[in-house]
Amino acid sequence: MKAPARTPPPRTMKRHGLELRARLRYLYHGASPLAVRFRLTVVVIDFAIIAFFIAAPLLKEQGRSFYIIDYAIAALLAADLVARIAAYSDWKDWFKRPINWIDIVVLATLLFPAWALNFGFLRILRLWTLLNSDLFWRTVGHRFDNTKVEAVTRALAALVTFIFVATGFVYTSFRGGHPGLVGYIDALYFTVATLTTTGFGDVTLPGPWGRLLSIAIMLVGITLFLRLGQTLFRPHKVTYPCEDCGLTKHDPDAVHCKACGNILCIPDHGADH
Template sequence: MVEEHAEKAEEPGGLQNLRLTLRRLYHGHTTTALRFQLAVIMLDLAVIAFFVISPVLREGPAFLWVDYTIAAFLAADTLARALASSNVARWARQPTVWVDVFILVTLLFPYTFANLGFLRILRLWSLSRSGFIWRPLDRRGLGEWRDAMRAIVNLVTFLFVVTGFVYTSFFRNGAGFEGYVDALYFTVATVTTTGFGDIVLPGMWGKLTAIVTMIIGISLFVKLAQSIFRPSKVFHPCPECALQRHDPDAVFCKACGHKLQIPEEA
């Protein structure tokens, strides 16, 4: 605590005010903060939509302009989140931050990392894990749907990551948008184990891709089913052990036995 106060004392007044303002915008509950958070979420979803179709748009004349614009937005957002964090070193160690930095590198060098561009869709996973996108649900008393929505996000992320990989590796040459649809069709048919067989990937690597897709896809489907059909829980962090999910009528934490005070509206 002494070191943290010392660091704050060393910061210039302008930088400290900027960090406080960003912290209020990213983590606050005022009308201005909620509007700012909603705007960031909408921009993120638009960026993710671009990432989904970017393998097809790569040869377009405006691709680089859009690519570098998104890179500027992502760099500004990452820097702002770092400044809004109370502990920058701990924030920088989070896997979601590493994912965002990797995505930023692929945006700054789009042709150098062309074969890894499909991994940009991991931004959706990063956004999901940060908790930023789920706060509107919590504020409306719909926090019990967070696990199901997160499972859906994980499944959608996986589908489009695999689709991008399949398109880049097997359908890219002269295929265009039709090739991307074929890659998506193959991915969905494989994940659901439907296996129509009208589109197959050639060679040993194609078979290995199909095997990995089926194994991980089935696991994500099971996770989604569990999150929907298991008994509902409420999100109320235990002050002793930080366990997040509890039964709505829980009096004591199942993990540590600490007495809970779960609000009725939770």
């Protein structure tokens, strides 16, 4: 008679758990080539998932196959969230960061697609959380020695995210409310036309709530466009911590810290070329 399988002792299970957490911390926060390649893979998969989110309103007609992909993505994002929590030094502190709660909301819309159908447009927020995450900038952003690329990327992410969130809201809330507002492309066309204050008038939202939403899209859109313009034309700065006061942002040719006057020695990366 075959002996029953023995349950590993608690100490062994705890040791395996600590080893797994150490491995995840190494992959998500390490600086080795293997860790960087792992995070690059995560970023590429994230962009593929975001592309699916953008195309989702056009793919829902596929029926069962759409929901299979939907749940597969939910499993991937759930595994990623659990791994990030395990890799974080203090999981309680992880839950205190609002950007992480946005990822949880995105996951909820994937786990319950039938119940959260009208909130599916919130999934595109994954683009904003990705381009504002430490993981992305530790993996990709370290290639740049100035803050202009980061500022432009963040501003562009905010603008693109707002466009698709607004489009999704218009599509789910006002579809069929105007003869010209039938499909997702119509909602996207209305959002861009309103956001840029072009206002052709061929597609409009009915009622006072539609007018209020149009006003909100115009105001927020103009603000995000101005922010993007400012980051494009503002002189860029480099990241170099001052030894005395800790100020990290300085002009590329700065000799003294603007905050405390300490002498700086900012490396001239352009001199190598």
